[in-house]
Amino acid sequence: MNADSTDQFGNANAGEPSAPVSTDGPTRRSTQGSTHVWIARPDGGLDYANGCWRRFAGRSSTEMLGHGWRHLVHPDDLGDFLNVWRDACRTRSALRTETRLLAADGSDRRFLIRAEPLTDERGVIVNWQGVNTMLADASPSEQDGDGGDTSAEDLSEVMTRVRTRMAASANHDLRRPLSAVSFLSNSLAKRLRDPISRDLLSAMVRAVESMQSLVDNQLYFDQVDTGQVQPRFVDHGVNSSLVRLANEFSPMAERKGLGFTLHPCSATIRTDPALLDTMLKNLVCNALRYTVEGRVVVGCRRQGNWLRVHVLDTGRGIAAEELGLIWQDFFRSSRSVQEYPGGYGLGLSVVKRLAERLGHTVEVTTTPHRGSCFTIKIPLSDRAASPPHGELSVTTQPLAGLRVLVVDADATALNAVRLLVEEWGGTVRSARGVAEAESLLASGSFQPDVILADFRLGGTANGILAMHKLTGMVAHVFKSPARGVILTEENTAVREREIALAGYGMIAKAISPETLYRTLSAVTRNQDPTPAGA
Structure with a gap:
C-alpha cells in the first residue's frame, strides 16, 4: 500500500505509521460464537467475506465488498487498526x-x-487472507498474562480447514450437475439414430467422465493434503496410468498439432494411483499448454x-530466476499470465x-527456449500390481509375438492400444487412414496377425469396406490371413450384427483393456475374435 494513497478505509495514508496496537504477548481467549474469514487487497478493499461475517454485520455481499472495512471497524479503533494494517x-x-467490529444492531464486539x-x-503483496475470532471478556488471570492465547487456533490451521470446506462444497456442487449431464446423455443416446450425432454425444460423455474423475481426484487430494485421510498405497502397474494419460491428453495434443508420445513400461511401483495420476496429469497438462511446437514425451527409467x-x-523452458518460485501456490510468471490468462x-x-x-x-531440469523435463521418483515394488476393481491384471507378456496394425x-x-498391446508383449504399427495402411502393407515390412480399424475412417469407405481391402491385401502380399476387428463408438445390437455378418470382431470405444485383451487373446489361440462391444 503506497504511503500517499487513499485506502478503502476512507483515510489518506500520509506520513509514517504510528505505533500499532499491541500484536504480541497475551491475548484474550476466543469464543466459539463467531469466526469471520476474509480476503482483502493491500489497499484494504475486501474481495471476499464469508457468510458468518456478513450475518454478524447485517450487510449483503455487495455492501461488504463495496464499502470495505471503514463501515465495519468501530470508529474509535479505526485509526489504530489502519496503522497496524499499514505496518x-x-x-x-x-x-x-485486537479491535472492535460493528454488529448489525449497532453494538460492537472485540x-x-x-x-x-x-x-x-x-x-509484492497480492492479497491478504485473514480470520477474525470473537473474544470473550478477559478474566483477571488472562489480563495478568497467565492464560495466554491457549484456545485461539493457529491461523494457518483455520485457513486450511476453511479451504477444505470450500473445496468440499465446490466438489459437491460440481458433482450434481455432472451426474445430471451423465444421466441425460445416457438417456439421449437411446433416442439418437443419426451416426454423426451419436459420435458427438459419445465424445461429450467421455469429456463428462473425465470431469467427474477430475472432481473426485481433487476432493481426494484436498483430504490427503489436509491430513483428513492417509494415502492409499498399493502395488501399482505404472502403465495403467500412462494409458489414462493417453486417453485424456491425446486430443489436446492433436488440436495443438503437437507430438505426444508415451513409452510403455511394465514396472510395478508402490504409490497411491489416484494421487500419482493427479501429479502426472498436472505435469502433462502444463507441458502441452506451454509447448507451442514440437512434442511432449512421457517415459520411465529404472x-x-x-x-x-x-x-x-x-x-520455452523456465527462466533461472523463476526456478525457485514455480512450486509456490499461485505462482505464475508475468509471461504466463499474459499468454495463458486462464490458469491459477x-x-x-x-x-x-x-x-x-x-x-x-519431484525435480526439474530446463533449458530456456528449448524445453523442460519434470521427473517423479517413485519406489519400485517387487510384487505384482494390485489391480483396481474391474481392471485386468497381467503379470507376464501373454501376447508376446502378436503383431497388430491399428488404423x-x-x-x-492409437495411443491406448499401443500402450496396452506393447505392455502385453505384442508389437503395434499404426496408420491414420486406409492409404497409409496400404503403403505400410505394400512395403512388406510388417505382417499383421490382426488389424484393428475404426468404423468411421472418413471419406466414402466405412470400416467394414476398409477391412475387406486391408485383409485382402495382407493375404495377397504375405500369403497368409489376418484377423479383422472393427472399433466403433456405436455399441448397439444393430451395429454388432452388421459387423459380425461381415466376419469381423467388434470392440466398442472408449476401448476397455479387458475387452481388448480378451479379443486379442482369442487371436493368439487361433479363435475368432469375440464380436462384442462389452
Whole structure:
C-alpha cells in the first residue's frame, strides 16, 4: 500500500505509521460464537467475506465488498487498526491485532484479527487472507498474562480447514450437475439414430467422465493434503496410468498439432494411483499448454530401487530466476499470465505437496527456449500390481509375438492400444487412414496377425469396406490371413450384427483393456475374435 494513497478505509495514508496496537504477548481467549474469514487487497478493499461475517454485520455481499472495512471497524479503533494494517503491508509480515467490529444492531464486539500476506514472484503483496475470532471478556488471570492465547487456533490451521470446506462444497456442487449431464446423455443416446450425432454425444460423455474423475481426484487430494485421510498405497502397474494419460491428453495434443508420445513400461511401483495420476496429469497438462511446437514425451527409467517417470517437452523452458518460485501456490510468471490468462498457478504446487505426502521426489531440469523435463521418483515394488476393481491384471507378456496394425484417425485410440498391446508383449504399427495402411502393407515390412480399424475412417469407405481391402491385401502380399476387428463408438445390437455378418470382431470405444485383451487373446489361440462391444 503506497504511503500517499487513499485506502478503502476512507483515510489518506500520509506520513509514517504510528505505533500499532499491541500484536504480541497475551491475548484474550476466543469464543466459539463467531469466526469471520476474509480476503482483502493491500489497499484494504475486501474481495471476499464469508457468510458468518456478513450475518454478524447485517450487510449483503455487495455492501461488504463495496464499502470495505471503514463501515465495519468501530470508529474509535479505526485509526489504530489502519496503522497496524499499514505496518504489516510495509514489512510484508503477518498481521495480528485486537479491535472492535460493528454488529448489525449497532453494538460492537472485540475480535482477534489475524492475516497472512500472499506475495507474487517479486515479493509484492497480492492479497491478504485473514480470520477474525470473537473474544470473550478477559478474566483477571488472562489480563495478568497467565492464560495466554491457549484456545485461539493457529491461523494457518483455520485457513486450511476453511479451504477444505470450500473445496468440499465446490466438489459437491460440481458433482450434481455432472451426474445430471451423465444421466441425460445416457438417456439421449437411446433416442439418437443419426451416426454423426451419436459420435458427438459419445465424445461429450467421455469429456463428462473425465470431469467427474477430475472432481473426485481433487476432493481426494484436498483430504490427503489436509491430513483428513492417509494415502492409499498399493502395488501399482505404472502403465495403467500412462494409458489414462493417453486417453485424456491425446486430443489436446492433436488440436495443438503437437507430438505426444508415451513409452510403455511394465514396472510395478508402490504409490497411491489416484494421487500419482493427479501429479502426472498436472505435469502433462502444463507441458502441452506451454509447448507451442514440437512434442511432449512421457517415459520411465529404472534407477536402482526407484522408477523415474519423465515428462519432457520442447516448450520455452523456465527462466533461472523463476526456478525457485514455480512450486509456490499461485505462482505464475508475468509471461504466463499474459499468454495463458486462464490458469491459477496451482498445478506445480499440487505436484510438490503430493510428492511430499507420498514420499516421492519431484525435480526439474530446463533449458530456456528449448524445453523442460519434470521427473517423479517413485519406489519400485517387487510384487505384482494390485489391480483396481474391474481392471485386468497381467503379470507376464501373454501376447508376446502378436503383431497388430491399428488404423484409426483418433490419436487417443492409437495411443491406448499401443500402450496396452506393447505392455502385453505384442508389437503395434499404426496408420491414420486406409492409404497409409496400404503403403505400410505394400512395403512388406510388417505382417499383421490382426488389424484393428475404426468404423468411421472418413471419406466414402466405412470400416467394414476398409477391412475387406486391408485383409485382402495382407493375404495377397504375405500369403497368409489376418484377423479383422472393427472399433466403433456405436455399441448397439444393430451395429454388432452388421459387423459380425461381415466376419469381423467388434470392440466398442472408449476401448476397455479387458475387452481388448480378451479379443486379442482369442487371436493368439487361433479363435475368432469375440464380436462384442462389452
